Structure formats: structure tokens, C-alpha cells
Amino acid sequence: xxxxxxxxxxxxxxxxxxxxxxxxxxxxxxxxxxxxxxxxxxxxxxxxxxxxxxxxxxxxxxxxxxxxxxxxxxxxxxxxxxxxxxxxxxxxxxxxxxxxxxxxxxxxxxxxxxxxxxxxxxxxxxxxxxxxxxxxxxxxxxxxxxxxxxxxxxxxxxxxxxxxxxxxxxxxxxxxxxxxxxxxxxxxxxxxxxxxxxxxxxxxxxxxxxxxxxxxxxxxxxxxxxxxxxxxxxxxxxxxxxxxxxxxxxxxxxxxxxxxxxxxxxxxxxxxxxxxxxxxxxxxxxxxxxxxxxxxxxxxxxxxxxxxxxxxxxxxxxxxxxxxxx
Amino acid sequence: xxxxxxxxxxxxxxxxxxxxxxxxxxxxxxxxxxxxxxxxxxxxxxxxxxxxxxxxxxxxxxxxxxxxxxxxxxxxxxxxxxxxxxxxxxxxxxxxxxxxxxxxxxxxxxxxxxxxxxxxxxxxxxxxxxxxxxxxxxxxxxxxxxxxxxxxxxxxxxxxxxxxxxxxxxxxxxxxxxxxxxxxxxxxxxxxxxxxxxxxxxxxxxxxxxxxxxxxxxxxxxxxxxxxxxxxxxxxxxxxxxxxxxxxxxxxxxxxxxxxxxxxxxxxxxxxxxxxxxxxxxxxxxxxxxxxxxxxxxxxxxxxxxxxxxxxxxxxxxxxxxxxxx
Numbered sequence: 001x002x003x004x005x006x007x008x009x010x011x012x013x014x015x016x017x018x019x020x021x022x023x024x025x026x027x028x029x030x031x032x033x034x035x036x037x038x039x040x041x042x043x044x045x046x047x048x049x050x051x052x053x054x055x056x057x058x059x060x061x062x063x064x065x066x067x068x069x070x071x072x073x074x075x076x077x078x079x080x081x082x083x084x085x086x087x088x089x090x091x092x093x094x095x096x097x098x099x100x101x102x103x104x105x106x107x108x109x110x111x112x113x114x115x116x117x118x119x120x121x122x123x124x125x126x127x128x129x130x131x132x133x134x135x136x137x138x139x140x141x142x143x144x145x146x147x148x149x150x151x152x153x154x155x156x157x158x159x160x161x162x163x164x165x166x167x168x169x170x171x172x173x174x175x176x177x178x179x180x181x182x183x184x185x186x187x188x189x190x191x192x193x194x195x196x197x198x199x200x201x202x203x204x205x206x207x208x209x210x211x212x213x214x215x216x217x218x219x220x221x222x223x224x225x226x227x228x229x230x231x232x233x234x235x236x237x238x239x240x241x242x243x244x245x246x247x248x249x250x251x252x253x254x255x256x257x258x259x260x261x262x263x264x265x266x267x268x269x270x271x272x273x274x275x276x277x278x279x280x281x282x283x284x285x286x287x288x289x290x291x292x293x294x295x296x297x298x299x300x301x302x303x304x305x306x307x308x309x310x311x312x313x314x315x316x317x318x319x320x321x322x323x324x325x326x
Numbered sequence: 327x328x329x330x331x332x333x334x335x336x337x338x339x340x341x342x343x344x345x346x347x348x349x350x351x352x353x354x355x356x357x358x359x360x361x362x363x364x365x366x367x368x369x370x371x372x373x374x375x376x377x378x379x380x381x382x383x384x385x386x387x388x389x390x391x392x393x394x395x396x397x398x399x400x401x402x403x404x405x406x407x408x409x410x411x412x413x414x415x416x417x418x419x420x421x422x423x424x425x426x427x428x429x430x431x432x433x434x435x436x437x438x439x440x441x442x443x444x445x446x447x448x449x450x451x452x453x454x455x456x457x458x459x460x461x462x463x464x465x466x467x468x469x470x471x472x473x474x475x476x477x478x479x480x481x482x483x484x485x486x487x488x489x490x491x492x493x494x495x496x497x498x499x500x501x502x503x504x505x506x507x508x509x510x511x512x513x514x515x516x517x518x519x520x521x522x523x524x525x526x527x528x529x530x531x532x533x534x535x536x537x538x539x540x541x542x543x544x545x546x547x548x549x550x551x552x553x554x555x556x557x558x559x560x561x562x563x564x565x566x567x568x569x570x571x572x573x574x575x576x577x578x579x580x581x582x583x584x585x586x587x588x589x590x591x592x593x594x595x596x597x598x599x600x601x602x603x604x605x606x607x608x609x610x611x612x613x614x615x616x617x618x619x620x621x622x623x624x625x626x627x628x629x630x631x632x633x634x635x636x637x638x639x640x641x642x643x644x645x646x647x648x649x650x651x652x
Contacts, residue, residue, distance in 0.1 A: 073609070082609075133483075147573070149475065156575020157459075157621045160606045163572040168565050168603045170497060180568060180603040239494050242506060243569050246489040247473070249482020277494045277506040280486045283399070283408075295483045 002061045006051055007314025008068040009112065010095075012036065012086035015043065017050040019058055020314035024123040026307075028054060040090045040098075048102035065317025067108045069115040069309045070095055076159030079109035086141075108317045112309045113138050113162055114153045116256060116302075117146025119312030124303035125254045134252040135244055136302065137164070137237070139259035143185040147248075151319070165189070169239050187236040188266075190259045193229055200225040216262040227265070234266035238273020245278045245297060256302025263301050274299065328387045332377055333640025334394040335438065336421075338362065338412035341369065343376040345384055346640035350449040352633075354380060366416045366424075374428035391643025393434045395441040395635045396421055402485030405435035412467075434643045438635045439464050439488055440479045442582060442628075443472025445638030450629035451580045460578040461570055462628065463490070463563070465585035469511040473574075477645070491515070495565050513562040514592075516585045519555055526551040542588040553591070560592035564599020571604045571623060582628025589627050600625065 004027055009016040011034060018029035030050040035042050047068075055063060071086040079096025081087060096109040110118075117136035120126055126134050132151040138144040143165030147154040155161050165185040166178040173182020186192050190212035197215045202225050219226035241253055255263070274281050284297035302308060330353055335342040337360060344355035356376040361368050373394075381389060397412040405422025407413065422435040436444075443462035446452055452460050458477040464470040469491030473480040481487050491511040492504040499508020512518050516538035523541045528551050545552035567579055581589070600607050610623035628634060 145573075149480070154475070154574070156606075157577045157610075157623075158575070160609065161573065161575040163575075163606050164569070166605060167569045167572045171495075171565055171603075172498065178605040179608070180605070239497055243490070243493045244573065246493045247471075247487065247570065247573070248480070249484070249487035249489070251483045277497075279492060279504040279506070280482075280489050282505070283486065284483075297483075 003064050004058060004061045005064045005314045005317055006054055006066045007115075007310040007312070007316075008047060008051065008066070009310040009313060010034065010043075010047065010068060010070045010087075011112075012071065015047060015050070016310055017047070017054060018310050018314060019054045020311060022064070022315075022318060024311055024315065026311075028057060029310075030054060036088065040087075040093050044095075044098050044102065048099060051103060063105075065108065066099075066103070066105060067110070067115070067313035067316035068095065068099065069110060069112040069313040072111045072113075072159070074109065074111050074159055076110065076155050106317075108313075108320065110153065110155075110313070110316060111144075111146070111159065111162070113144030114146040114155065115310075115312035115316065116144070116308040117148050117162070117254070117312070118153055118316060119304055119308035119310075120254050120256065120302055121148040121151065122315055123311055124308060125252060125298075125300050128303065129252050129298050129300065131250075131252040131298070133250045134254055135164075135248065135250055136254040136256060137184075137188075137240075139188055139190065139255065139257035141189060141191055143183075143189050144257075149250075153316075164240060164244065167240075169236050182236075184236050184240045188233045188259065190257075193233065193259060196229045196232060197226065200228065202226060202229075212259055212262070216265060219262070219265050230262055230265035231269045233259070233262070234269030235273050237266065238270040239277060241270070241274045241299065242277035242281070245274065245281045249280055249297075251295060251298060253297075253299045254302050255299070256305075256308060260301055271299065329390050330384060330387045331390045331640045331643055332380055332392045333441075333636040333638070333642075334373060334377070334392070335636040335639060336360065336369075336373065336394060336396045336413075337438075338397065341373060341376070342636055343373070343380060344636050344640060345380045346637060348390070348641075348644060350637055350641065352637075354383060355636075356380060362414065366413075366419050370421075370424050370428060374425060377429060389431075391434065392425075392429070392431060393436070393441070393639035393642035394421065394425065395436060395438040395639040398437045398439075398485070400435065400437050400485055402436065402481050432643075434639075434646065436479065436481075436639070436642060437470075437472070437485065437488070439470030440472040440481065441636075441638035441642065442470070442634040443474050443488075443580070443638070444479055444642060445630055445634035445636075446580050446582065446628050447474040447477070448641055449637055450634060451578060451624075451626050454629065455578050455624050455626065457576075457578040457624070459576045460580055461490075461574065461576055462580040462582060463510075463514075463566075465514055465516065465581065465583035467515060467517055469509075469515050470583075479642075490566060490570065493566075495562050508562075510562050510566045514559045514585065516583075519559065519585060522555045522558065523552065526554065528552060528555075538585055538588070542591060545588070545591050556588055556591035557595045559585070559588070560595030561599050563592065564596040565603060567596070567600045567625065568603035568607070571600065571607045575606055575610075575623075577621060577624060579623070579625045580628050581625070582631075582634060586627055597625065
């Protein structure tokens, strides 16, 4: 009998559910608006309904498991949300047990950033670079990150690992909502790109809507101020990578999310900065062929786009046992 | 039959070899000067000789394995040294196979900072805080670090993990020999404490010798400039910890090495900085009892002093299989 699993991507705007084979091939999917204004119970009912719909459609296959990715903060392995800024009204909700009760089946829950990293590790950049370990940044409205070590998600003691979007990258920089100064999220998120562009006086031509994409277009056309914005993205990403490369010495660092589409604009400064600031990186990527070379350190764009998270969610229950219900 | 294992601590000044029980009790030890000027083959002969001497003395016990800690850079798991600054003349030496050839037994080799972290995890702070995972800084001539995740040393792809003594903690700070600006090692090592004290014009009373210990004594006596030096140690340690806490969410961070004896002088600023700069730390250590609390994040002094490395070396072969000889 053929098998499959189900992945769920719970976003603040859309709720997506997909049936996926063990090899990562997408068989089918359902996409709904996330009805936040109707409250979490309705959103959970919608989610359970879409999952049951997929189960019905694929009744000739054996369902191996269900994985759900959610914005955080998410306490793991329990699956409880704590004041999630992108899911107002969900504070204190146990996403896992609420869904298990509706489905009468075990469910795995993890953060969207962890599952994007997991998807990239198994089916994207990790496969390309033959690496079981990676660190992934997701550059979007904020900066999320996830860590895969030897093929497993590193969650920290209760799910708070992978918050490298926050932390004092430039300790003299502006204060972030998290309390630190000069966080990566203050420079490298799509939100930050728009804010910095406004600070530098950039006005985009199309209807006055300043988006990160519009600023990237300006930069590609040679606008000096727009180029400066992406140069700062590259510099701060390079500083953050230098810390991670020196601490963890992973073979692969992946940059995904919408803002990663501007790779060509920020990558030169990013590579120059990590090369200057991390001697572990330089040992791994020597320019002098006579120098001893550690195994390569790859820094590469993500390959799965916005599908990384839902594919990671579907594959999660195939490798990790469900936690015991509490 | 009773059992034991042997740990070796190869330092630039002293070579120490100890026989240790599975429970971490030291049965016996031999300490020799490291005869660097005679070359690496003589040092290896001395090491093998001391190991054989311990084996002879404990012939009534079964030897379970031999672990060796060495200054780096050390390529793992091969055990090859690459331009180690504290072991001149050892470049390119395969410490593991050289020793295995002399002893006709399997040997495990790892960096001294990794093994100090491993020793603290099994017998020191890790036992006190019931934690299988920790990050340990060793503040000495330089700043070393080691990472233990779920009871195992995280080495990175070829042994370069745990270099958090280097990296752009203060990107506008002075340039370090590693190429980065404002590394932790530029502020928190014993060497840095002495350099900063001199820059601030401190002269110590005893024979003019400015040591980190003498500066700590001045600070304890209320000298403003000496207090400032240790305040900078605390600030930069706090910034480095904020990055690590946000990235890894470990339950325990340990600070050891000689300079850690000045804990009372740098800890207040260190805790204030990590509390300000890491919201993951604040979530784990809330001051408001009504706030949801993640499992605690402990930051604590090391407990085993200079024995951590040799105990970690002795315990290493008890948990990890020897790599296959190449």
C-alpha cells in the first residue's frame, strides 16, 4: 500500500495543508484563509476539516503522520503557544492536543522556522550539498531561524532555539522590540528594508507603496540609497554568520524567505564580512590552494521557496516519534 | 575486576596524565614538563612513557580507554594539529596515530576546551544543574569554548566548533589577530585584562608584574580603573552569551579558566547585559512570577577548576567509540 503524510502550514494570513509522499513529492493540497477574527477554535476546526478532506481523498493510501508548523513562540514538545504576535488570540492554546482531540490521531507540532530548515535539509539545499546539518535564516516580516544538527531539529530546552534574528549584532545600533540593540531583524527583514529605505528618503514610483521588492528593483537599477540598504543587509548577515560559523562550524548555512530573492544585492557584502570576521570560515574556504583546507563551509540561498515549511512539516512525523500526550 | 581509564592534558607548559575511575574519581597521576624545545617526538615519547607507567601501576585493573586533550587547532576526528600557536613545531602532526603507534592501543583525541566542557558536563556544573547540554567558556591566556549537546561533544564538521572566543562581539572594536574586530578574547581573556589595565594606566604594587590576578585584587580594593576592566569583561561576556542563548537555548552556560576566579567582579554586568540583550533569557528567568516561564537558563561558574580537561579526557573513551584508524 502506498503511503503519505500530511503537512500543515499555519500562517497569519493563509492556512495550507498538503499531502506529501515519503520522498517529498506533493500529492495534493488545500489552501484556506486563516480566519483569525473568528478565534482559534474556528481556525482549528478549519485545519482539522482540511486534514480530514485530504485523508478522505487519499483513502487508498496509508497515512503515516501529521506535522504542523506554526509561528511562535511555541513551547516544545508540548505545543503550547505563548503570546504569538502573528496569531492574536492564541495565547496559551495547546495546538497539539487541540488538534489531536479533533482528529483522534497523533500530531507533531513545531515552529515554522524549524520546519523550513528541516524541509531544506531533507529536500533542498541540504540534499544539494549532501549535508545533514545546517542553519537556516528565513528573511520575511521578521527574521526566523532554525538549526538542524545531524539530521535532527535542535530545539533547545523548550523550543526557543533558533532566535538568531534577535541579539546584539550591532550593540550600538537602534533598540529592537526584543530589548536588544542592533538585532539582525532590524536590518535584514523585509520590514527593516522598507524602514531603512524610508529613513534614507527613498520613494518608490509605483503608487507610493514602498515594499522590499520595490526597493530591490531600485537597487538593481543602480539607486545608491537602495544599494546601501541591501549592503547593510549583507553586512549584518555577515556578522551574524561569523558568530554562528565560529560557534558551530556547520557545513551549510541557508538563507530563505522573501527577502532572500535579493541575494545578488546583499551576498557580496555578506561574503566579504564573514570572510573578514570568521577565521573558521577562512580555514574552510581558503583562497590559497597550499593552505590546509577544512571541509567547505557553504552559504547558499534556500531552494524550496515558500514550500520548505509545509514539506518539513509533512516529513517531521516520519523521523521522530510523537511525544506522549499530556 | 575494577576498571579505569586514562586522561591526558597536553599543555604548552605541563603534560599531565591521570588514571580515573568510571565515576570520575582520580586514582593516580603523573605530571611532567612539556619538553617543547626537544620537539614533538620527544613530547610524544614522554606522554607514552607516562601512560605506560600508569598502566603498570594499575595492572590489577582493566584499562577501558585513553583520551587526550590538546590545544588546537586540531582537525577531528583525525587528530591532526594545524599550526597550533601553543605547540610550536607540532604543525601537521597526527597526535592520535603517533600515540597509537607507540602504545599499540586505540586513543581518542579532542581539543582541551571541548574536554573541559565534557568534564564539567559529566562531573561538575552539568551534574549540579542536572543538565546534559551546556556551553563552556574557558577564560585563560585566550578564550576557548566547548559545546555539549545531549551529553555529546558538538565538534562541528571537522573540529572547529566552539571558537566563540573569536567573532565580532563589538564590530567597531579593536582588530584581533583572528581578523575580526572586538572579539571576546580581546576583552575577557587574562591577556586582555592585563592589556586593558595597562591602557588605563594601572600599575600594580608587587614588583611591577601586572597579572590578571593582581588587577582583580586592585578591583576588590575598589580601584575604579580595575573595576572598569572587569566591567568590560562582564559586558562582552553578556553580549556573547546573548547570541548563544538566542541561538541555542541551552539550559546551562559555564564559565571556567583562571580568569573565572574574578566571577564576583564581572558577573553583575554580565547578567545585566544578557538580561537586556536576550529575550529568550528573560523568558527563562522571569522576575514577574505571573509571566510564563520556560525552563531555567543557568549561567554559572565552572566547578572542577583546572581538572575539568583531564577528567573529560579520561571519560571520553567510555562513551564514544574510537574512530577507525586511517
